[in-house]
Amino acid sequence: MNQMNELAALVKELEEQLVICTRCGMCQSVCPLFEQTHKETDVARGKLALLDGLMKNIFSDPNGVTQRLNKCLLCGSCAANCPSGVNVLEIFIKARAILTEYKGLSVLKKIIFKKMLANPGTFDTLTQWAGWFQSLFMKSESNAQKTSCVRLISPLIDNRHILPIARTAFHKTLSPQIQKAPGSGLSALFFTGCLIDKFLPNVAHASVKVLNHHDVTLIIPRGQGCCGIPALASGDRATFTKLVDHHLDLFQKDEFDVLVTACATCTSTIKKLWPTVYKNPSNSVKNQLHTLSEKTMDINQFLVDHVNPDFKKDLSTTQQKDREIVTYHDPCHLKKSLGVAAQPRKIIRAAGKTLVEMDGSDRCCGMGGSFNLYHYGLSSSIGALKQKNISETGCRTVSTGCPACMMQISDMLAKKKKNIKVRHPMELYARALADKIT
């Protein structure tokens, strides 16, 4: 009990943010998880109440609260629609950190985060090995999504249709020319992000082509790692801090106007969580994080709002009616977190596609990072709704600006054997540029 007192004191750090919630319950209308379960602990109001309970020291141990707090997509739908402006995600992330620091990380997570993720070099090598091994127990499917499923039923993989680890990660292919490509325009540091680097390197290649085409001075520092969100989501603030320090150091070496990423989750993590969740930063770190946050943006936003090429100029050579129909899924971390929604659509149109909106384009796909690992059934039910909305547009391709969403949507489409490809807007645009030029 005494120790719970201690925890209560730690949670008190969040009090000023917690009291803003008026318990109006409006978040129930947008929470994808609540829609499935109708349980109050699954929606923001309930989780915020639980934290309030911890602060008032009414529980005898922290496990029940931790478990319920972790059952969350961290999609931010609640925060984006909260009438009172409760900063739900920041509260949840900080609370997870407080609880983990109090309870300690599980052994498995300790190995994954402390030994692997925190050291970009080790992580790179391990995923490379994993990539070689996966061919042993996964078989690739010849479908539009290019997923793999298991050869034998494995409890870990379930009946997932997984995007395989790429044969060659993006960072392995970095030639000195790509790594630093001078242009005449603005200079951009490209932050790759783990999923794009290791699973979807094509997105990075496409991004590089597009940035080169638009004469952006490109810098892609070697030795990049993870943005830290998996560690943060598990409450491992130490690994997170280590990763942030690593990158701050790395980014100091170059001058750049903006930091761009093609990953919605990396962008919102660097922009929103790096400056707010870093524990007790020194003044100089605080300033660095603040400046970096201001410079960080999504690649679609960068191209449309800042590089500002004439996106009305049509790259397509086909007649309007023959154009491929593409629908666009709004990643939560782009639209709800950063308000970026119009720009990727502009890019898709500029790539000569006919954009057809799906119902609920900004509804969460159900991925939620590790949520998918621990609650695959729920994650799939939410994903199935997305799949249905995508399929109903009659599109041939669905595009979205986040690799995690791409993986989830691929899994959902593969399950239903849909002949629909999944592409990042940069892939569509780079392809159109290439077709135009050749």
Add this chain to the structure above:
Amino acid sequence: MINQSIIKALKNIVGPEHLLSEKEDMYTYSYDAAVLTPRMPSAAVMPASTEELGRIVSLCHENCIPITVRGSGTNLSGGTIPETSGIVLLTGLLNKIIEINEQDMYAVVQPGVVTATLAAAVEQKGLFYPPDPGSQLVSTLGGNVAENAGGLRGLKYGVTKDYVMGLHFFDARGNYVKTGSRTVKCATGYNLTGLMTGSEGTLGILDEIILKLIPAPIARQSMVAVYDTIEQASETVAGIIAARIIPATLEILDNFTIRAVEDYSRVGLPIDAAALLLIEVDGHPVVVKEDGEKVEALCRKMGAKEIKVAETEKERDKIWAARRSALSALAKLKPTLVLEDATVPRSKIPDMVLALQQIASEFNIDIGTFGHAGDGNLHPTILTDRRNTEEFKRVEEAIEAIFDKALTLGGTLSGEHGTGLAKAPFLEKEAGFSSVLFSRQLRRALDPQNILNPGKITGLSEEDSI
């Protein structure tokens, strides 16, 4: 506390997935949107069918276990805050629209259907379900009926009670009672439908609800009138009604609210205006045009310094988005928001508005006032921080002063938020002792064990006061 055998029996009825009893879960069913002290139930149960619902009620009847029904828990009077010993019954899984009958214009729904979901479904068929509480995106129809919820369109279209044609419910003994019908008229038996509407889960547990639908209006016109004094604005409200015009919506925002909304949503409201009236007339195009012109002329005559008529759908949406964001905008200003809904006869709106200003300054608290001026239902919204006990005491005193004023003006304590726990102690003040006694006797006769949402409406200490 209820014992383990009961928990087991409940689990047998709904399955282990749908029975919650851990303390963490209980803490999340200890509150609703009212600013009151939370209280935890012993279990929460989520039936998925009428049959399961019935078995739960019977079990509770046999074992004398209090039941508090909870829809979305958005009520503002503590109606879903349970007694410690009982269970909370969740209607979230009873969320099917059973029928939308276009020919006879009615809908049959389960109690957990969300208001806006029904409104959208009937709109697709060219029909209209008018009651639109500010919480319509989340509130359930069961909650709406049990609270007799109102909304922005109350002035012309009435409130929930005007749309309830019939109900099926379980009484305290677990019997299934059917009242009303699918016909426009119905004169058989007592008007139990009327009695159940607004009963806040104290007389029975609603299962199926039959709701009246009407044809959607063909045309509508919205406008904003800007005033230099709030008196002019509130006199315009009385003036419009006196001129026998019934707009669909007639809302007021005071300067405090205007500034909060503008700060929040930057829609371009005049922040130096003392008050705004937001008005919409609807119906046949010819009538809409005529009424629109009359209202405009009236506003000018009563001193509006500017009137802006929405020319496009987009402009119209902007006006109502501004109104809908009023509560949110105010909520952002301070941690605790107490939303009152004392209501007066509409001719008394000018007096009430004046009184609210005096009360705010007398008790030295922040009150933003907006609301359904057209039907006399203002929402004085008090901004405070509950942790500041000294200020919160003044807030409670101010609330009593607001009640007193509303009653002296011939009004009521609550236009739409219900009695619940929050206003139960004041019921006698408004309705008199006989009325409270009658209500208690009614309750006791129908629910001798006092298991249906005890403590709500008729007060906490049942035993002492009869």
